[in-house]
Amino acid sequence: MRLSSVSIESFRGFGREVRFDCSGEALILVGPNGYGKTSFFDAIVWCLFGDIPRLRGTRDSVGTDYIANAFGSVAPRVTVAFEHEGRVASLTRTRQGLVLVDHDGSDLSAERALQWIADLVGASLGARSYSVFDHSYLLGQEEIARFVRDLSPRDRFDALSDLLGADVVRRFYQRLESDLGIARENESEASRVLSQIDRSIESLRVEANSTLAVQASAAGEVRLRAELIRISGAATGIGVPTPQGLETQALAPLAQDLLAQVSARETRLTESIREARLLDGLSTQESDQRAEIERLDVARRSTLERLKPAETTTGALDHELAIVANELEHAEREANQDRTRARARRAFLRTALTYVTDATCPICGQPIEPAEVREQIETQLSDTPPRESASVVRLSSLRERLTALQAERDGAAASLQATKRELSDLGLKTRRLEALIQETEARQRDLRAEWDPDSRMDLRALVQSLDQRRTTAHVLRTQLEDVVNELAALAALARAKDVNSRLAESEERRVQLSSRAARTRSVVDLLDSLVRDAKDAEVETVRSVLSDHDPLLKALYTRLRPHPILDGIAVDFGKFKDRGEAYYAASEGSLNTNVAMTFSAAQQNAVAVCVFLAISLSRRGGTLDSVLLDDPIQNMDDYNVLGLMDLLRMITGFRQVVISTHDDQIGDLVRRKLRPLHPGGRTITHRFVAFDRAGPRLVTYVDEYAESADVLANAG
Numbered sequence: 001m002r003l004s005s006v007s008i009e010s011f012r013g014f015g016r017e018v019r020f021d022c023s024g025e026a027l028i029l030v031g032p033n034g035y036g037k038t039s040f041f042d043a044i045v046w047c048l049f050g051d052i053p054r055l056r057g058t059r060d061s062v063g064t065d066y067i068a069n070a071f072g073s074v075a076p077r078v079t080v081a082f083e084h085e086g087r088v089a090s091l092t093r094t095r096q097g098l099v100l101v102d103h104d105g106s107d108l109s110a111e112r113a114l115q116w117i118a119d120l121v122g123a124s125l126g127a128r129s130y131s132v133f134d135h136s137y138l139l140g141q142e143e144i145a146r147f148v149r150d151l152s153p154r155d156r157f158d159a160l161s162d163l164l165g166a167d168v169v170r171r172f173y174q175r176l177e178s179d180l181g182i183a184r185e186n187e188s189e190a191s192r193v194l195s196q197i198d199r200s201i202e203s204l205r206v207e208a209n210s211t212l213a214v215q216a217s218a219a220g221e222v223r224l225r226a227e228l229i230r231i232s233g234a235a236t237g238i239g240v241p242t243p244q245g246l247e248t249q250a251l252a253p254l255a256q257d258l259l260a261q262v263s264a265r266e267t268r269l270t271e272s273i274r275e276a277r278l279l280d281g282l283s284t285q286e287s288d289q290r291a292e293i294e295r296l297d298v299a300r301r302s303t304l305e306r307l308k309p310a311e312t313t314t315g316a317l318d319h320e321l322a323i324v325a326n327e328l329e330h331a332e333r334e335a336n337q338d339r340t341r342a343r344a345r346r347a348f349l350r351t352a353l354t355y356v357t358d359a360t361c362p363i364c365g366q367p368i369e370p371a372e373v374r375e376q377i378e379t380q381l382s383d384t385p386p387r388e389s390a391s392v393v394r395l396s397s398l399r400e401r402l403t404a405l406q407a408e409r410d411g412a413a414a415s416l417q418a419t420k421r422e423l424s425d426l427g428l429k430t431r432r433l434e435a436l437i438q439e440t441e442a443r444q445r446d447l448r449a450e451w452d453p454d455s456r457m458d459l460r461a462l463v464q465s466l467d468q469r470r471t472t473a474h475v476l477r478t479q480l481e482d483v484v485n486e487l488a489a490l491a492a493l494a495r496a497k498d499v500n501s502r503l504a505e506s507e508e509r510r511v512q513l514s515s516r517a518a519r520t521r522s523v524v525d526l527l528d529s530l531v532r533d534a535k536d537a538e539v540e541t542v543r544s545v546l547s548d549h550d551p552l553l554k555a556l557y558t559r560l561r562p563h564p565i566l567d568g569i570a571v572d573f574g575k576f577k578d579r580g581e582a583y584y585a586a587s588e589g590s591l592n593t594n595v596a597m598t599f600s601a602a603q604q605n606a607v608a609v610c611v612f613l614a615i616s617l618s619r620r621g622g623t624l625d626s627v628l629l630d631d632p633i634q635n636m637d638d639y640n641v642l643g644l645m646d647l648l649r650m651i652t653g654f655r656q657v658v659i660s661t662h663d664d665q666i667g668d669l670v671r672r673k674l675r676p677l678h679p680g681g682r683t684i685t686h687r688f689v690a691f692d693r694a695g696p697r698l699v700t701y702v703d704e705y706a707e708s709a710d711v712l713a714n715a716g
Contacts (some may be wrong), residue, residue, distance in 0.1 A: 006080050008070025009078075009080055010068060010073070011043050012066075013695055017077075020686055021702075031687060031696065032688070036688060037662070038630055041138060043078045044138075047093040047098075049130045051135070069471070075095050099113070102116075121622050135612070138628040141628045158343070158541065190513060190520055204502055205503065224251060228480075228483055233474055238476070252484075277463055290430075297430065299426055304403075316411055324405060425581050472680070532578060535579060539575065539580040543571075552618050553610060569585070583595075583596075586598065595607050605636060627658065629658070676703060685701040
């Protein structure tokens with residue numbers, strides 16, 4: 001089955017609808033970069049698989065924004081028609097889904113269409129269909145050398161395994177690895193449970209042994225009950241009430257309760273003894289404290305007596321200060337008036353001095369003696385500073401007196417404040433001592449209310465009584481602890497039978513779990529061995545299948561001859577961490593070298609073409625007889641290009657070849673090399689001559705078989 005036609009509309013670089021006639025042994029696409037050649041191959045991929053994986057990048061799928069043409073007026077639509085023995089089946093892909101029109105003209109469901117595509121490429125449904133198509137039928141620009149150079153050895157082996165159908169082995173051992181992981185988790189869980197059971201068994205054995213040891217020396221319950229009754233009676237002497245039910249109820253809770261009460265009573269007695277001794281010391285100091293209170297009271301009265309004269313003196317000084325301040329205010333007014341009169345007189349004298357120079361009196365107009373008058377005026381003006389008036393002298397005296405009175409008043413006020421502070425401190429000390437005496441008396445009352453309500457003992461006698469009671473409580477507590485321990489031993493005797501029963505059950509369960517753990521271990525070993533064998537089987541399967549098309553790969557490599565010395569090529573296999581790895585190695589005699597490490601980019605492209613053609617031509621399964629190459633002549637020299645043309649001309653005898661190139665000269669060369677050589681043969685060339693918003697514009701050339709070409713072929 002071969003391509004018959006491809007119709008593209010509003011898809012990537014194609015805005016208007018463009019139909020490609022593909023009904024020939026060779027289809028050649030020639031045009032500059034960016035004119036839509038790669039979009040032609042993308043359209044076929046999208047029609048078949050609904051996605052363009054090469055555009056994904058980090059995305060899980062390609063959105064419609066990357067598929068639809070920006071200037072298209074309709075939704076993306078691609079129709080690919082396939083021809084087989086004169087009958088045509090077509091696939092149409094839109095955003096709504098996939099439609100298949102079979103050879104007989106019937107429309108098939110989407111599920112049947114997907115199965116039809118899987119049968120077309122010879123793969124199972126799903127992502128593997130595209131993987132097989134990508135490596136067996138289509139060699140894209142970015143895929144030309146990726147398979148040789150960019151893929152890791154493990155990824156290259158996995159890709160070969162997928163292409164050759166050995167991936168079923170990988171999926172098998174991956175399921176085995178999943179089961180192996182579960183088995184190991186079960187084994188780990190069994191080991192953990194066994195460890196828990198071992199610890200439980202050890203604990204039960206210790207408990208059983210201790211129970212047997214106590215059994216020989218345990219006292220009877222009757223003796224323990226009598227001992228508890230005796231201790232309870234003695235405990236009443238320290239204020240612990242007798243518990244109810246000593247004759248009939250279970251002893252263990254009664255003993256525990258009585259032990260708690262006695263222990264609490266012993267603790268309370270210890271605290272009371274400490275407090276009584278403290279209060280005894282405080283009582284000894286009480287007389288000294290009361291004497292101190294009396295002394296402070298005398299000092300307070302004496303301070304009060306000194307406080308009254310100080311307040312009187314301070315008041316008198318305040319009154320005298322007010323009088324002096326009033327006098328000072330009057331003196332300042334008089335001094336200011338005197339100063340004003342003096343300034344006016346000096347101003348008058350200066351004015352008179354100016355008139356004296358005219359020798360005429362400004363008032364009467366009589367002539368005067370200027371020299372004599374001028375001398376008198378200058379004498380009066382030279383009196384600097386002028387004599388102070390009586391008001392100014394009095395003002396200075398009042399200021400000195402006011403300063404002295406303020407100093408005396410400040411001293412009196414400071415003395416008054418000191419006396420008040422002393423009086424406050426005396427009152428505070430007195431109140432503190434009184435509060436301490438009251439607190440001591442209250443604590444004594446509380447202590448006596450608890451231990452000596454009749455107040456028949458002094459504090460020292462009370463301390464001795466409390467100490468005796470604490471000794472009694474300590475003895476009773478020790479005896480009660482012995483009783484509680486013996487009761488626990490009796491309870492252990494009752495549990496002995498149950499302990500032995502649980503011990504037997506645990507040991508039986510351990511035997512069962514040990515057997516299950518051993519079976520799990522056997523399963524783990526078996527699965528581990530199966531996984532290793534399956535991985536080895538995958539490697540051997542791929543190696544065996546590749547050995548069948550190894551002669552074809554070597555023949556293609558020899559025909560293309562990308563290296564001047566290394567004239568052989570083979571696939572080497574290895575293993576790393578139990579996983580297969582694949583390398584392409586070029587050789588010359590006994591010399592072998594890794595192609596990815598040695599060859600240049602152009603040489604690797606040539607090797608990639610050989611590998612692709614070998615896989616494509618030797619593939620079994622699938623009904624598609626087409627080989628699609630998107631601009632494979634990248635970085636190749638003329639020798640490699642001619643070799644590739646010879647290979648493609650050979651392939652056109654049994655495969656449809658679809659090839660694109662951006663170079664017009666190479667396009668003409670391909671057209672000449674792939675011209676029809678058999679009757680009925682056709683070579684179709686689509687030349688991309690222009691490009692606008694609506695997409696590329698094509699000029700199509702159809703080369704039919706000519707007799708002259710046959711003659712030339714026979715001559716060759």
